[in-house]
Amino acid sequence: MRKLFITGNWKMNKTATEAVQLVSALVKKVEGLSDKIDIAVCPPFTTLDRISTILKGSGVSLGAQNLSDKASGAYTGEISAAMLLDLGVKYVIIGHSERRQYYGETDELISKKAKFALGAGLLPIVCIGETLQEREAGKMSNVITTQFKGSLAGLTAEDMLKTTIAYEPVWAIGTGKTASPDQAQEVHALIRKLLVDTFGKAVADKVIVQYGGSVKADNAKELMAKPDIDGALVGGASLDAEGFSALIKNSIG
Ligand code: PGA
Numbered sequence: 001m002r003k004l005f006i007t008g009n010w011k012m013n014k015t016a017t018e019a020v021q022l023v024s025a026l027v028k029k030v031e032g033l034s035d036k037i038d039i040a041v042c043p044p045f046t047t048l049d050r051i052s053t054i055l056k057g058s059g060v061s062l063g064a065q066n067l068s069d070k071a072s073g074a075y076t077g078e079i080s081a082a083m084l085l086d087l088g089v090k091y092v093i094i095g096h097s098e099r100r101q102y103y104g105e106t107d108e109l110i111s112k113k114a115k116f117a118l119g120a121g122l123l124p125i126v127c128i129g130e131t132l133q134e135r136e137a138g139k140m141s142n143v144i145t146t147q148f149k150g151s152l153a154g155l156t157a158e159d160m161l162k163t164t165i166a167y168e169p170v171w172a173i174g175t176g177k178t179a180s181p182d183q184a185q186e187v188h189a190l191i192r193k194l195l196v197d198t199f200g201k202a203v204a205d206k207v208i209v210q211y212g213g214s215v216k217a218d219n220a221k222e223l224m225a226k227p228d229i230d231g232a233l234v235g236g237a238s239l240d241a242e243g244f245s246a247l248i249k250n251s252i253g
Pocket of ligand 1: 172
């Protein structure tokens, strides 16, 4: 049995002061749940230091939303793996569709970042997902297969065991349109098959595949009930402690 893993992706929201309030409230509401479910939050870089202190010993892990594919040096505006590790960061989201869409991130760069993160000791959450146009053109399987192969290129079986995949249909992100549990399961089953074919069944059985795209407290339970959906990457609904903790509780309940 895979343990459910729910991650909050705060995106470019919350000042450090607001972030401290949110995470302090969240920690109280999810106290004692870490035996049943893995929880992480990925706040903006500017808040990681303060959030890290609050999360110590709480059972909620810290993640970042991106990292550089370089170790250090003259790369203005970039954040390195070593900087994240130093702040107690455990997970890092890589290749979110917003990074692909607005900042031109390619599968090649994403696989480079994933390998870099793993080499440094961070656990990547690699995002893949099709657009509405691609789905309507009947290209979903091709897009998922291409992104899977490209974004995870060069990862060993051992690397894969440390990596989470997030399936996020672009048309469901921030739109209020969730993939139905059956639509999501269909893609998760495809991802599981790609994992079996690439890394073998023993590895595929252990890899966490999260669903992301308008997951909320009231649809989490039926999504999590599907056999190949092992958690969620949550944007909007992770921005308030009440709603996010209800989503987490409903996922296990
Ligand atoms: P959403 O975002 O939950 O607001 O749709 C999900 C994501 O982009 O990770």
